[in-house]
Structures are given as structure tokens and as C-alpha cells.
Amino acid sequence: MRNILFKIFIILFGFTASCYGQDFATLWQGHYSYNNVVDAVSGDNKIYAAADNAIFQYDTLTNQITTITTIDGLSGQQITTIYYSEIYQYLIIGYETGLIEIYSETDDEVLSIVDILEKQNITPVNKRINHFYEYDGLIYISTDYGISIYDLERLEFGDTYFLGNGGTQISVEQTAILNDEIYAACLNNNGIKKADLTNPNLIDFQQWQTIISGNYYTMSTLNNKIYSVRSNRVLYEIDGTVNTVATLPSLPLDAEVTDSNLMFAMPNMVDIYNANLQLVNSFQPNSDFDTNFRAVTISNNDVYIGTSKLGVLKVDINAAETYSEILPNGPLFNNVFRLNSETASVWATFGDYDTTTNPYPLRSRGLNYYRNEQWKTIPYDSLFEAKNLSKISINPFDGRQVFISATHSGLLELNNFDPTVLYNQNNSGLEPLGASSIRITDTEFDREGLLWSVSSRIESPLKSYDPANGNWQSYSFSSLIEDPDDEDGFFAIEIDNNGTKWIGSYDNGLIAFNENISNDPLRNITGEAQNLLPFTRVISLGLDNNQQLWVGTTKGLRVLYNTAGFYDNPNATLNQIVILEDGIPKELLENQIITDIEIDGSNNKWIGTFDSGVFYFSPDGQNTIYHFTTDNSPLPTNRINDISIDPNNGFIYIATTKGLLSFKAGGSTPQETLEDAFAYPNPVRPEYNVLGFNNLNDINKGIKVSGLTERVNIKITDIEGNLVAEAQSNVNLRSSSANYNFAIDGGTAIWNGKNLGNSVVRSGVYLIMISDLDSFETKVIKVLIVR
Structure with a gap:
């Protein structure tokens, strides 16, 4: 009945949270970081660990790790605490915003509970969920406004208690229940408050008794006694009277009672006490596992410690600090600043800079690459102290050579995934702002293999570097920018087929530079007269396949349609894209950053x-x-x-x-020839269930033809030569609203298995005949369909 009720709630109230588990799970993949664990709980031979905004489950019997992320229905917001109910097999997740989510272990469904999040009479900054405590089928929710009660059987809220004087909102860190009395650990000198659970009027703050003043961070029950830690780090035992038990090394970030053990996780230590409050063991970080502790739980005599950098550390409760790491594979951090997936590896960096290209505070972080479905880390200590790594450029003539701008330190070169050299003012043509800060924000290779970079707030911000011979060239912008130190920088660079470097700037609009132009090689577009909004920063650029430049600003989108004729037109302007929305003309992405x-x-x-x-x-x-x-x-x-x-x-x-x-x-870049063109799946078996659908955007269905050239015509016939379907590049577009049965997306075509009469084809052999419209190259592929 509980499972049925949970599903009814999902259907009626949690559809948004669960729908992309149905619609998008096969199209999306999450690459979350699990290094920073904020909470960990145990139950039923499993450990659940909450990272910043995703969760992983560790099976203590099989050692299998599974993840629960936004792909499965989580919100992606900042998690603050989790709790596992063994009775209901629910994982309950609390968030910074007041959102609560319940993950049903039996149904693999997520129910979002937004009552606190949307509560109008609670200040948003007070909605943080601090702790869950289960008692008699109810969850007592400790928050920054007080206590709320949630019924796990009925999946609905009960009363809310505002415990401050006059019924004001005060922060409750944790609650615990003993002998039908509820105890609350409160901050802001509100002490420990106690009330009788049989009292039907606990919403009245006067029914709550303050048994001791001060700031209290934990509340636990063990061996029929209450234990709480005060801001002075003293652990108190409450059993009719208040007694001092111990003084902890620091304030705990987590306090848990599991398997008759009371545990405290502190940044540099985990202490575990038995039922008699005797210290069983203490664990500390060491040189091999240099991290801060965040949370702790126990299962089957093993201690699981949530950390700030290493996921979860596992250690025997009676052993020394012989840790083993437990965490899913993922990148170092969730805040990925720049990406590059142009080759067989996906590169990710985590440095950044602000809206004025200021890199401070400096980021001393490693970098990641994703290869063969595994994330690999290159640690910071092997990167020549390169700080604020950002833009990634891969040599088009040597995919093993990677250059990464370090927006403070210079330009980092890697070969075969190994850091090789850091270019700076001492060994290259790069120039610093001041003594040492090299503000490289973007890099781009041209068609000749030269690497171009832009650096902010120096007289010659544009540099070229030839990896083949090591030559550097610098280009001054002094004819356009009188005082570069007063200008706040450059954000993006794109290079067109004519060798023109297009640069997005903070104060000077869209800049164009072409060293091969003898007359006025440096120009810019700025201001309303040229249709670039005033005081608008150009922060992103994209050069499309027709050599049209798409310009992203802090106020919207513009397009330069004729980049080839830019230097021949003294009055070149940018254009906005006007679309019809409900029959009304509207600028596309107006006022968007x-x-x-x-x-x-x-x-x-x-x-x-x-x-x-x-x-x-x-x-x-x-x-x-x-x-x-x-x-x-x-x-x-x-x-x-x-x-x-x-x-x-x-x-x-x-x-x-x-x-x-x-x-x-599902699309791909067109190839030079049809040599490697192929169709898949082949054969098309009944269990594939790929035939007859109407949405060509779902790439998990349909028959794909990959490895196409830029301009092709494709005919599909049966074995007798009867035309079944036909598509042509730039005509039958997969993105079209025409609902084609057969369409092309770059170097990939997709067919839904329907014929010209809109019926699903019969079993048999079908011929896919591809013709390149420019080179007249042809290729024929056979596909077997079994229905």
C-alpha cells in the first residue's frame, strides 16, 4: 500500500521531478563530482552518501556503486542532509532551499516535496533543512526556522513548531526523542528546548521548556540518555540532570547514532563512542588521505567517513587508519568552467575569472579529461603551479597536443596527457599585467596551425604561437585602445576562413583584426549606430558553417552575416534575429546574457x-x-x-x-569522403523497437546512417528497386518541423523505417544508396530489417 500511495503522489504531485526519468534518461548522462560528501547514512547493507547535489549508494555486500542524480529526478540543488528510513525504504534528502525529496528504494522514483520551499510566511534564508529524525512513522525536520513534522505513511505534512519567544523563527540544528519527550538543539543562545509529545498544543511556543541556555549543535539518543554538544565543544549528557561527559577537539559537523555507537565527525577527526560512552576509536586524515572529514556512519563494523575531497573513506572500526576510497568516477568539481570535446577525450577545467577578466581569487586546481568512459585527473602539483586553468585548445594537426590558458599564470602545454611546459613572460612572447599576472582568457587555432591568444589589459593583447617552430608574434591594439590598463579585457576569439580574428571585448565591442590587411587591419563594431547595444560586453562568439559570426552579448544576440566583406564595408553592422511569437515580431534572446x-x-x-x-x-x-x-x-x-x-x-x-x-x-560533423559510411543497427531486430516512431530527435530509435559527407542525396529502396524513402542534405533537416520520416543532421542521417506511404516497412533487405552531390562519389549499404 505504501508503494501504491507513493506512486499516486508521484503521478499527482511529483510528475515534474520524475518525468525525465522516463523521457530523458536514455538521452542524458550526468558527470557529477562526488568528491565533496556533505552527509552519509547507513541502512540495509547499503551506504548512502550525499555529495553537493548528487547521491551515490554503496552496497556493502557486493561493493557495487550506483548513483542518483538529476537524471533520476533529483533537483540538482545544494544538499544539506540525508536520512534513510529502513521501515519505509525511503531515502529522505534535505536541501539548502527547504526542498525535500524522497527517493523510494523499491520504486526508483523521486517525490519532490515543496511545501517548505514555497511557504510564504518563512523567510527564504531560514528554510535550510538541517536534520531528519524518525519516530513512530513521523519525520521531525530540523530547520533554520524551527521544526516541521512529515508523515511517512500518509506522505503529508503535520504541524510546524516555531520555538522562539513569541513564536518567532529560530534555528534548530537537530532533534531527538526519548520517553515521549522531544529535545531540540538550538542556536542563537536559544539553548536546548524540551516538550512533551503527548501535549496536543505544541504549536504554542510556551509549551516548550528551555532546560539549558547556549548554542547547541547536536542532539542524540543513546542507551536511554540524551547527548548534545555545545558551542564550547563540550559533550553533555542529559538524564534528569545535565552532566559534562567530554570535550571534543572541535565542533562536530555531523553526529550520528548507529549500531549502538555515538559518532562525531569533525574536520580533522572522527570519534566513536560505545553505548557506555567509552571512546572506541578515533580516526584522522593522514598524508595519503589528506582531506577534511564531513560525516560518519557505521555498517557491519566498518566505519564510513564522508570527506571534502576523497568521497567516502572506509575503515574497520577497530583498525588503524588504513582507509580505502569509495566514490563513483567523476570530475574534480561540479563547477566546470571550460570544456573541449573535439577529440576522443573530453577536457574540463575549473579555473575562472570575473566579468572584468579578473582571476582573483586564484584557483589552484587540477584538471580532468574523460576518456574510454572514465574521468582521469591531472593534479595541480604536476601543472607547474598554473592557476585558473580555463580555455582548452587542441592542435588540429596533432590531437595529442593540448594548450590550456591559465588566466594568471600563462599558457600550459600538454602532450599525450602529460604537462610539458608552462609558457609565461620568462620563456615566451607572453606579457604580464604588472609583475606576473598574464590574463589569457581565450585561445584558438587557425587553419595554418598557429595558436592565437588574447590577453587583457596590455598594449599587445593578441599573440600568435607556432608549435612547429616555437615562434611568437605580438600585435598591438594601441590604434584602437589608448590606455590598455584602463580597459577591462577580452572574452572570446574566433578565426574565420579569411584569417580574420574576431574578438569579443568588454569596452570596445566586437573587434576584428587581420594582419594580412594592409589598410586598417584593426577595426571594431560598437554602439547603437552599428546595432551593438551601448555599454554591452561581447562575451561569446560562434562562427557557423556559412562563415556567419554569431555574437553573444550581455544584452542579447547579434549576427554579422558577411564576414568575408567586412573590410570592404566601412559601415558594417550587426543584425538581430526577429522571430514571430504568437504572431508578434520579437527579437530572439532579447536581453539574455x-x-x-x-x-x-x-x-x-x-x-x-x-x-x-x-x-x-x-x-x-x-x-x-x-x-x-x-x-x-x-x-x-x-x-x-x-x-x-x-x-x-x-x-x-x-x-x-x-x-x-x-x-x-545524434548528429555529427560531415566527413571528407563516404569511405567510412555505415548504417546501424544492422540487422534491425524486432527487440530493437526502432521502427515507426515520428520523433527523429530521439536517437535511441530509428536507423542511422553515419559517416556522410557535407552534401549528399540518399535513396532507400527495397530489394526490387522500389523507392522507399529519400533525403538530401540541407533540405530534409532533422530539426525541421515538417516531421520527415528520413532526414539528415550533418554527417548522420536517421530513418524511422516508414515508407513514402507513411507505413512501417516489411521485413526484408533494403538498399541505402548514397551520392555525394559535389564529388559524385557513391556508396551502397545493405540493411536487413526483421519485424
């Missing part, structure tokens, strides 16, 4: 925003294919840092401030 622009193999546009998620537009921007937000997708936040497209398989990697995800878009 555009953080990134990426172009896929079909010339569609992927656009990241500061607070509105990700947009996926048709080549001209007139049709919105997708608009992903936290409301309709697994995105943990609508703030997008970066987007990168894998050209081989069409995976879209999306970096947010709260986690990295990938989306299976």
Missing part, C-alpha cells in the same frame, strides 16, 4: 545563457528545437558556463555551475 555559442554539423546553434538554460536553434535561428531548463530537463541549474560538441557522435557536453551533463543529440 549569452555565455556560449556552438555550431553543430548541421549548422544548428547551441546557445548557453547566464540564467535561462540552453537553447538549440535551427541554422537561421527561426525555429527552437530544444530549450533545456531545470524545469524540463536534468540540468541542475540554468546558469551555463560552456558547451562543447563531440563532432564524431553529436554528444553535447554542457558545463554548468552545478555539474556537467551530456546530451545525445
Whole structure:
């Protein structure tokens, strides 16, 4: 009955939280960091550990690790505490915002409870969930406003207690119940409060007794006694009287009672006491496991310690500090700043800079790459102290050579995943601002293999570097910028087929530079006269397959359609894209902060925003294919840092401030020849269930033809030569609203298995005949369909 009730609540109230478990789980993949564990609990031969905004489960019998993320229905917000109910087999998750989620272990479903989150009479800063305590089928929720009660049997809220004088909101850290009396550990000198659970009027603050003053952080029951830690680090025993038991080394971040043990997790120590309050063991970080402790729990005589950098450490309760690490594979941090998925590896960096390209506070962080479905870490101590690693550029003539801008330290070169050299003012043409801060914000390779970089607030901000011979060149912007030290920097660089470097700036709009132009090689577009909004920063650029420059600003989107003729036009202007919304003309992405622009193999546009998620537009921007937000997708936040497209398989990697995800878009970059073109699945078996669907955007269905060139015509016939389906590049677009049965997305075509009469084809052999419209190259592929 509980499972049935849970499913009814999911259907009626939790549809948004659970729907992308149904619709998107096969299209999305989460790449969350599990290093920083905020809480850990045990139950039924399992350990649950909550990282910042995702959870992993460790089976203590099989050692298997599984994850629960936004892909499964979690909100992606900041988790503060978790609790596992063995009776109901629910994992209860509390958040900074007051949101509560219940994960049903039996149903693999997530129910979102928004009552506290949406409560109007509670100040938003007071809605933080601090602790859960289960008693007689009820969960007592300790919050920054007081205590609320939730019925796990009926899945509904009960009373809320405001315990402060006059019924005001006060912070309750933890609660515990003993002999039908509830005890609350309170902050702000509100002490320990106690009340009789049989009293029907506990919503009256006067029914609560303050038994001792001060600030209290924990509340636990063990061996028919109450234990609490005060701000002076003293552990008190409450048994009719208040007695001092011990003084802890520091204030605990977590206090748990499991298997008749009272445990305290402190930043540099975990103490475990038995039922008689005798110290069983203490654990500390060591040189091999250098981290802070955050949480602790016990299962089957093993201690599991949640840490700030190493996930969960496992150790025998009676052993010395012989730890083993437990955590899912993932990147170092959730706040991924820059991505690059152009090759077989996905690179991720975690340095950043502010809106004026200021890198402070400096980030001394390692970097990650994702290869063969595993995240690998290159630690900071092997990176030549390169701080604030950001933009990643891969040598197009040598995919093993990677350059990463360090927005303070210079330019880092890696070869075969090994850091090789850090270029700075001492060994290269790079120049610092002041004594040592080299403000490189973006880099880009041109068609000749030169690496171009832009550095902020110096006279010659544009540099080129030739990896083949080590030559550096510098280019001054003094004809445009009189006092570079007063200018606040550059954000992005793109290079077109004519060698023009397009640069987005803070104060000087869109800058163009081409060293091959003899007359006025440095120009810019700025101000309302050229349709670039005044006082607008150009922070992102994207050059599409037609050499049209898409310009992202802090006030919206602009397009320079004729980049080739820019230097021939003294009055070049940018254009906004006007769309019809309910028949009313409207500027596309008006007033949006555009953080990134990426172009896929079909010339569609992927656009990241500061607070509105990700947009996926048709080549001209007139049709919105997708608009992903936290409301309709697994995105943990609508703030997008970066987007990168894998050209081989069409995976879209999306970096947010709260986690990295990938989306299976299914397109790919066109190839030079048809030599490697192939169809899959082949044969198409009945169990694949890929035939007859109408949505070509679901790449888990349909028959795909990959390895296509840029302009092809494809005909599908049966074995007797009867035409079944036909598609042509740039005509039958997968992103079209025409509901094609057969369409092309860059280097990949997808067919839903229907014929020209819109009926699903019969079993048999079908011929896929591909013709390149430019080179006249052809290829024929046979596909067997079994229904």
C-alpha cells in the first residue's frame, strides 16, 4: 500500500521531478563530482552518501556503486542532509532551499516535496533543512526556522513548531526523542528546548521548556540518555540532570547514532563512542588521505567517513587508519568552467575569472579529461603551479597536443596527457599585467596551425604561437585602445576562413583584426549606430558553417552575416534575429546574457545563457528545437558556463555551475569522403523497437546512417528497386518541423523505417544508396530489417 500511495503522489504531485526519468534518461548522462560528501547514512547493507547535489549508494555486500542524480529526478540543488528510513525504504534528502525529496528504494522514483520551499510566511534564508529524525512513522525536520513534522505513511505534512519567544523563527540544528519527550538543539543562545509529545498544543511556543541556555549543535539518543554538544565543544549528557561527559577537539559537523555507537565527525577527526560512552576509536586524515572529514556512519563494523575531497573513506572500526576510497568516477568539481570535446577525450577545467577578466581569487586546481568512459585527473602539483586553468585548445594537426590558458599564470602545454611546459613572460612572447599576472582568457587555432591568444589589459593583447617552430608574434591594439590598463579585457576569439580574428571585448565591442590587411587591419563594431547595444560586453562568439559570426552579448544576440566583406564595408553592422511569437515580431534572446555559442554539423546553434538554460536553434535561428531548463530537463541549474560538441557522435557536453551533463543529440560533423559510411543497427531486430516512431530527435530509435559527407542525396529502396524513402542534405533537416520520416543532421542521417506511404516497412533487405552531390562519389549499404 505504501508503494501504491507513493506512486499516486508521484503521478499527482511529483510528475515534474520524475518525468525525465522516463523521457530523458536514455538521452542524458550526468558527470557529477562526488568528491565533496556533505552527509552519509547507513541502512540495509547499503551506504548512502550525499555529495553537493548528487547521491551515490554503496552496497556493502557486493561493493557495487550506483548513483542518483538529476537524471533520476533529483533537483540538482545544494544538499544539506540525508536520512534513510529502513521501515519505509525511503531515502529522505534535505536541501539548502527547504526542498525535500524522497527517493523510494523499491520504486526508483523521486517525490519532490515543496511545501517548505514555497511557504510564504518563512523567510527564504531560514528554510535550510538541517536534520531528519524518525519516530513512530513521523519525520521531525530540523530547520533554520524551527521544526516541521512529515508523515511517512500518509506522505503529508503535520504541524510546524516555531520555538522562539513569541513564536518567532529560530534555528534548530537537530532533534531527538526519548520517553515521549522531544529535545531540540538550538542556536542563537536559544539553548536546548524540551516538550512533551503527548501535549496536543505544541504549536504554542510556551509549551516548550528551555532546560539549558547556549548554542547547541547536536542532539542524540543513546542507551536511554540524551547527548548534545555545545558551542564550547563540550559533550553533555542529559538524564534528569545535565552532566559534562567530554570535550571534543572541535565542533562536530555531523553526529550520528548507529549500531549502538555515538559518532562525531569533525574536520580533522572522527570519534566513536560505545553505548557506555567509552571512546572506541578515533580516526584522522593522514598524508595519503589528506582531506577534511564531513560525516560518519557505521555498517557491519566498518566505519564510513564522508570527506571534502576523497568521497567516502572506509575503515574497520577497530583498525588503524588504513582507509580505502569509495566514490563513483567523476570530475574534480561540479563547477566546470571550460570544456573541449573535439577529440576522443573530453577536457574540463575549473579555473575562472570575473566579468572584468579578473582571476582573483586564484584557483589552484587540477584538471580532468574523460576518456574510454572514465574521468582521469591531472593534479595541480604536476601543472607547474598554473592557476585558473580555463580555455582548452587542441592542435588540429596533432590531437595529442593540448594548450590550456591559465588566466594568471600563462599558457600550459600538454602532450599525450602529460604537462610539458608552462609558457609565461620568462620563456615566451607572453606579457604580464604588472609583475606576473598574464590574463589569457581565450585561445584558438587557425587553419595554418598557429595558436592565437588574447590577453587583457596590455598594449599587445593578441599573440600568435607556432608549435612547429616555437615562434611568437605580438600585435598591438594601441590604434584602437589608448590606455590598455584602463580597459577591462577580452572574452572570446574566433578565426574565420579569411584569417580574420574576431574578438569579443568588454569596452570596445566586437573587434576584428587581420594582419594580412594592409589598410586598417584593426577595426571594431560598437554602439547603437552599428546595432551593438551601448555599454554591452561581447562575451561569446560562434562562427557557423556559412562563415556567419554569431555574437553573444550581455544584452542579447547579434549576427554579422558577411564576414568575408567586412573590410570592404566601412559601415558594417550587426543584425538581430526577429522571430514571430504568437504572431508578434520579437527579437530572439532579447536581453539574455549569452555565455556560449556552438555550431553543430548541421549548422544548428547551441546557445548557453547566464540564467535561462540552453537553447538549440535551427541554422537561421527561426525555429527552437530544444530549450533545456531545470524545469524540463536534468540540468541542475540554468546558469551555463560552456558547451562543447563531440563532432564524431553529436554528444553535447554542457558545463554548468552545478555539474556537467551530456546530451545525445545524434548528429555529427560531415566527413571528407563516404569511405567510412555505415548504417546501424544492422540487422534491425524486432527487440530493437526502432521502427515507426515520428520523433527523429530521439536517437535511441530509428536507423542511422553515419559517416556522410557535407552534401549528399540518399535513396532507400527495397530489394526490387522500389523507392522507399529519400533525403538530401540541407533540405530534409532533422530539426525541421515538417516531421520527415528520413532526414539528415550533418554527417548522420536517421530513418524511422516508414515508407513514402507513411507505413512501417516489411521485413526484408533494403538498399541505402548514397551520392555525394559535389564529388559524385557513391556508396551502397545493405540493411536487413526483421519485424
